Amino acid sequence: MIESYCIRIPELLNLFKEKHDHFSFALFGARGSFKTTHLYGLYEEMLDNNVDVVFGYEIEDICICDCLILDDFASKFYKREFSTTENKEFAKLLQEIRTNIPMVITSCPHYNLLDKDFRDFFNPAQILKPGYIKLDGKILLADPPSEDLENKMRALENTGRKHRFLDGLERIKDARAKKKAKK
Structure with missing residues (x-):
């Protein structure tokens, strides 16, 4: 059923x-x-x-x-x-x-x-x-x-996460710099 x-x-x-x-x-x-x-x-x-x-x-x-x-x-x-x-x-x-x-x-x-x-x-x-x-x-x-597919996809995912993290960190730093420049 x-x-x-x-x-x-x-x-x-x-x-x-x-x-x-x-x-x-x-x-x-x-x-x-x-x-x-x-x-x-x-x-x-x-x-x-x-x-x-x-x-x-x-x-x-x-x-x-x-x-x-x-x-x-x-x-x-x-x-x-x-x-x-x-x-x-x-x-x-x-x-x-x-x-x-x-x-x-x-x-x-x-x-x-x-x-x-x-x-x-x-x-x-x-x-x-x-x-x-x-x-x-x-x-x-x-x-x-399969283990092969999962390993391949995880490697792609982790590379992307690292780049997005670094890009986000740069945006935060830029926002802080702009805030300090206004003061």
Whole structure:
């Protein structure tokens, strides 16, 4: 009986591709709940099924494909910064994505960290336990990624985090310098 409530990611994508429809969800869970690992597993399953899938960490990674996975985009489009031009333009872009990319998946520590406009775009998907994601009354099954893929993706992720950290540090230093210069 429970099997009727379970679905695999290629099946879910095909449901929407066949209808020329769109589906987006935000995988959320506490730090250490394996959000990114689940995304890697979904990514690898789609690769294994010859799905045109892109895994992105930055805005520059976004392109037209069948499935776009955006890791931790709440950190890039934080709800308290919605008035920025970048966030406003991304919200507009999400409206255009619907007709160009059948499925968009993102992750965030908590669904409420996303701005309301973004929350309206992404269905909540909660990690119930490793390999099981609650999504719209169904259970999305997610196998763990292979060790090779996970190591490769973690190396990319860590390089990006280091660059974003250093860029953020420079912005803080610049803001402090401007503040001191005004005094």
